[in-house]
Amino acid sequence: RVRDQGVGIPADDMKRIFKRFYRVTHRSLAHVKGTGLGLFIVRAIAEKHGGKVFAESAGEGQGTTIVLELPRWAA
Template sequence: AVRVKDQGMGIPNGELKRIFKRFYRAPNVSATRVKGTGLGLFIVRSVAQKHGGRAFAESAGAGQGSTFTLQLPAAPRQ
């Protein structure tokens, strides 16, 4: 697994499942100058699922930062 932890604005609990939807931008992001299309996390999760893995996010809430995890299965031994 690969984990990326930040000390950013955090993600409210109710938004954690929504952030992986196509074109989704959390309401608290629009008040900042952070630009984006809302596609990044959607693409990460889509690619992970196509390879039998998963991607998810955790956050203790606003102002607490977030942790993003990407898990992919190990390749079979040959």
């Protein structure tokens, strides 16, 4: 679980943040460089390992939490 206290993610963007090359269109983030691949890659790796990743945000100005869940494999 990774949590920040940043600008948050609007509900409309929450549906798309794991898509390849997607970048949130928030004005205050216009100066932040990136490719829009980070969360896409995280989700792909998690799914290959039988896990999942999801995001939670109460909306703009409320920060964001990214949760990564991986199965515990029996030895």
